[in-house]
Each structure stands twice: as structure tokens, then as C-alpha cells.
Amino acid sequence: MINNVVLVGRLTRDPELRxxxxxxxxxxxxxxxxxxxxxxxxxxxxxxxxxxIWRKPAETLANYAKKGTLIGVVGRIQTRNYEKQQGQRVYVTEVVCDNFQLLERANSSESQSNNSSTNQESSSFNHNNQANNDFKRNSDPFGNSSQVDISDDDLPF
Incomplete structure (x- = not known):
């Protein structure tokens, strides 16, 4: 069976950490x-x-994300149920997140509300604190050199 969810959206409120x-x-x-x-x-x-979201990613999310933050999540859909004190059965469907990424700079959402016409690049922050490379969209990945010195034997095709 496959139960995978990938979502990109904005937080409607600050994450509640317990x-x-x-x-x-x-x-x-x-x-x-x-x-x-x-x-x-x-x-x-x-x-x-x-x-x-659980464990260390939950703490990281609560520390770095707030209402309005654009994030991407990966997880699975889960349905659980419990019984209220009045005897009613309540069913809850939620996404249990395995991983998340912040998809914009911290001040980007504040700037967006102040100046909606600004076109800002988004950067990502992985909760595992992997390298956060700030590559510009149209930048040359090989620096200022106009040619790349590579032999045909090194090409994969």
C-alpha cells in the first residue's frame, strides 16, 4: 500500500509544541x-x-516557523479516533509529517505583507541542518569561466 503526502502551504497559526x-x-x-x-x-x-510532527523536527519547526511561513511537508495521512466524555466517538484525519522544509527566508513573509510586488527568491532550510546553499537562480555554476575543461571520457552519456 502507498500512503505518501507532499504538501506546500502556509501555516495558519504558530505551531503548538508539546x-x-x-x-x-x-x-x-x-x-x-x-x-x-x-x-x-x-x-x-x-x-x-x-x-x-514528532521529535526533533517538531522542536525545529516550532523554533523557526510561525504563522504565515511557507513550508513544504512530506508525510502520510492517518486517521485516529477517540471517545469524548459524553460518549461520542470522534474521528480525526491528519497528516503525520516525517520531514519539512522552510521555503522562504524568515523576513520574506513579513516583507511580502508590507510590499506584495517584491519578487523575492526563496531559500530552503532542512530540519536536519544540511547545507543551506544560497544559489542565485541565474548565476553561473562554473564561476566566470566561459568554458568547462572536461574530457569526453568523463561524460556519463
Missing amino acids: FTSNGSAVATFNLAVNRNFTNQSGEREADFVNCV
Whole structure:
């Protein structure tokens, strides 16, 4: 069976970080994800997806992301249920996130609300603190040299 979810959206509120009785961190948050089409009045609608993330990624998300932050998440859909005190059964469907990435600079969302016409490059931050390379979109990856010195034997094709 396949149960994979990949979402990109904005946080509707600050992540809520809590700790279980055995000390595991868990953060819950809600992600607003735009639909690919507009409604009859030309407005783009969004889905609001409940998400949960555990352990170190939960702590990192709570420390670096806040309401309005654009993030990408990878995880799976999970449905759980519990019984209320009144005896009613409640079903909850949520995305259990394995990984996330911040998809813009920290001040980018603030600038976007102040100046919506600014075209800003997005950078990503992986919760594993892997190299955060700040490559410009149209920059030359080989520096200022106009030719690359490589033999035909080194080419994979």
C-alpha cells in the first residue's frame, strides 16, 4: 500500500509544541494549501490541513516557523479516533509529517505583507541542518569561466 503526502502551504497559526509524558516533542499545526483552480467568482480557494510532527523536527519547526511561513511537508495521512466524555466517538484525519522544509527566508513573509510586488527568491532550510546553499537562480555554476575543461571520457552519456 502507498500512503505518501507532499504538501506546500502556509501555516495558519504558530505551531503548538508539546511534550509527551516520556519527553517526546510533538508539534501540531494547520497548513493552508491553495487549490489548483479558481471558483466561479475567480477566487482561489484553499484547503486547511491538520498536521502533526514528532521529535526533533517538531522542536525545529516550532523554533523557526510561525504563522504565515511557507513550508513544504512530506508525510502520510492517518486517521485516529477517540471517545469524548459524553460518549461520542470522534474521528480525526491528519497528516503525520516525517520531514519539512522552510521555503522562504524568515523576513520574506513579513516583507511580502508590507510590499506584495517584491519578487523575492526563496531559500530552503532542512530540519536536519544540511547545507543551506544560497544559489542565485541565474548565476553561473562554473564561476566566470566561459568554458568547462572536461574530457569526453568523463561524460556519463
